[in-house]
Amino acid sequence: MKIDRFSLNPDCFLVKGAKRGALYDLATGDIHSIDEDSVEILDKCEKGFSINQVAQGVPRISTKEIIDYFKNLESLNLGKFIDSRQTINKISLSPPEPKIDFIWLELTQNCNLKCLHCYANSGSKTNQIGKDELLTLEQWERVLQEAFNEGCRKVQFIGGEPMLFGKDIYVLIKLARDLGYELVEVFTNATLLTEEDIGLLVRYNVQIATSIYSKRAEIHDKITTQKGSFRKTIENVKKLQAKGIRVRFATIAMKQNEKYLKETIDFLQTMGEINPLKCLDVVRSMGRGKNDYLISKNLSSWIQRKSPIFPKLTKENFIKRKYGHGCWWDKITVIPNGQVIPCVMARKEICGDIKKQSLRQIVRGVNLQKLRGLSKDNIEICQDCEYRYACLDCRPLAREETGNLYARGNNCSYDPYLGVWQNSKERR
Amino acid sequence: MLEVKKVTYKDEEIEEKVKEAIDDPSKGESIEMSCRPITTCCPDTGWR
Numbered sequence: 001m002k003i004d005r006f007s008l009n010p011d012c013f014l015v016k017g018a019k020r021g022a023l024y025d026l027a028t029g030d031i032h033s034i035d036e037d038s039v040e041i042l043d044k045c046e047k048g049f050s051i052n053q054v055a056q057g058v059p060r061i062s063t064k065e066i067i068d069y070f071k072n073l074e075s076l077n078l079g080k081f082i083d084s085r086q087t088i089n090k091i092s093l094s095p096p097e098p099k100i101d102f103i104w105l106e107l108t109q110n111c112n113l114k115c116l117h118c119y120a121n122s123g124s125k126t127n128q129i130g131k132d133e134l135l136t137l138e139q140w141e142r143v144l145q146e147a148f149n150e151g152c153r154k155v156q157f158i159g160g161e162p163m164l165f166g167k168d169i170y171v172l173i174k175l176a177r178d179l180g181y182e183l184v185e186v187f188t189n190a191t192l193l194t195e196e197d198i199g200l201l202v203r204y205n206v207q208i209a210t211s212i213y214s215k216r217a218e219i220h221d222k223i224t225t226q227k228g229s230f231r232k233t234i235e236n237v238k239k240l241q242a243k244g245i246r247v248r249f250a251t252i253a254m255k256q257n258e259k260y261l262k263e264t265i266d267f268l269q270t271m272g273e274i275n276p277l278k279c280l281d282v283v284r285s286m287g288r289g290k291n292d293y294l295i296s297k298n299l300s301s302w303i304q305r306k307s308p309i310f311p312k313l314t315k316e317n318f319i320k321r322k323y324g325h326g327c328w329w330d331k332i333t334v335i336p337n338g339q340v341i342p343c344v345m346a347r348k349e350i351c352g353d354i355k356k357q358s359l360r361q362i363v364r365g366v367n368l369q370k371l372r373g374l375s376k377d378n379i380e381i382c383q384d385c386e387y388r389y390a391c392l393d394c395r396p397l398a399r400e401e402t403g404n405l406y407a408r409g410n411n412c413s414y415d416p417y418l419g420v421w422q423n424s425k426e427r428r
Numbered sequence: 429m430l431e432v433k434k435v436t437y438k439d440e441e442i443e444e445k446v447k448e449a450i451d452d453p454s455k456g457e458s459i460e461m462s463c464r465p466i467t468t469c470c471p472d473t474g475w476r
Contacts, residue, residue: 023432035431061430069430076432102471156471185471209471250468262450275439276446278466278473280459298453305460308435311442327466344469390435392466411460 008079017386019419029312095323100152101330107165119287146359154183191232215267254283345396385416
């Protein structure tokens with residue numbers, strides 16, 4: 001037996017960019033950046049070339065250097081030396097079946113607050129959808145049932161302010177529980193909750209999500225444009241927590257609260273078990289969030305990706321992002337008139353109508369499948385980037401920024417054609 | 429020189445970097461680390 005080849009492990013994948021490449025190790029979730037010579041060498045290895053053939057193909061690099069490199073990769077457990085008769089079968093990466101993992105039910109676009117940055121343009125006088133166009137309670141019930149039949153076990157009721165849907169929200173919550181949904185969450189500003197509401201939320205074991213923009217009432221109220229909203233939200237959150245209800249917090253950074261962001265996050269950490277990495281977002285340029293007065297120079301800099309820093313990647317997420325869109329792949333939203341969109345932010349991507357089709361037809365329909373299949377392989381510039389399966393982006397935001405659903409968003413400074421991060425001029 | 433450089437970090441390490449960026453915005457560090465694009469409306473965001 002002659003050891004004359006090198007192969008990446010069955011669960012280690014070479015992803016080529018226009019200039020550089022990356023090794024995705026799905027066993028550990030780690031991603032490794034590699035230079036263009038390494039890409040060429042490993043590409044030949046993956047095609048079954050022997051070490052000698054590889055070395056002949058890249059005469060500018062010595063055989064010793066190539067072998068030392070392979071030893072380094074072996075020490076990192078990314079590949080191994082093998083003999084010419086051995087076959088390394090890569091693990092299967094078949095695309096998963098269409099499904100719904102999570103559904104947003106946007107019960108109303110009315111809201112008692114009118115936050116400066118609302119992506120949905122919600123407020124008390126929005127009148128975006130006529131009364132006769134709204135889904136009936138029976139139609140909402142059908143949506144819940146059909147989503148459950150499609151395998152969905154997580155539902156969030158959202159708005160506008162979902163409590164303005166009226167007491168019928170509890171008909172839907174009870175149905176979700178009776179059907180067997182495992183997660184039932186209401187995203188509410190919590191200002192309208194009565195003792196009766198709190199009792200019902202406890203009875204049905206509902207999880208609450210709410211947004212708090214500052215620990216300072218005057219800042220929070222300035223953003224919600226409703227004096228006293230901070231006091232009401234905090235009071236009701238405390239009542240919910242006292243009854244054992246789990247409350248999840250979110251905060252959105254904008255010019256009006258950016259100076260106080262650190263104290264806001266510290267404050268939220270005293271209110272509950274939050275992760276500052278995951279509860280924070282920066283205002284997105286959609287709906288009323290488009291207003292220039294919400295974004296400062298600091299915030300623009302904060303959201304600019306300037307270096308390759310990625311969380312570990314599971315095999316499941318690699319597959320999702322290889323075959324489709326990281327967020328949209330298994331989520332769906334129904335808005336008050338029955339239109340179906342892939343997520344709450346994607347207001348323009350209408351892919352079906354509950355009044356005319358079953359949810360099953362919509363989930364399997366061309367419109368949603370096309371959006372769900374929007375992997376980075378379809379996105380301009382990103383398709384030439386080696387990090388395209390590591391990276392998530394917000395497609396609705398990119399569309400708002402560029403007018404093109406297939407364009408790269410404005411927040412990435414990597415040039416995959418040069419292999420350089422434009423801000424740092426660092427090659428990685 | 430043939431390169432291989434890890435670009436993935438544990439959640440705690442990324443959390444630390446985000447905190448640093450928030451603590452001192454003047455440093456111009458990014459909080460955009462491939463996690464932010466998920467909206468806070470998603471039920472799997474926010475929890476520790």
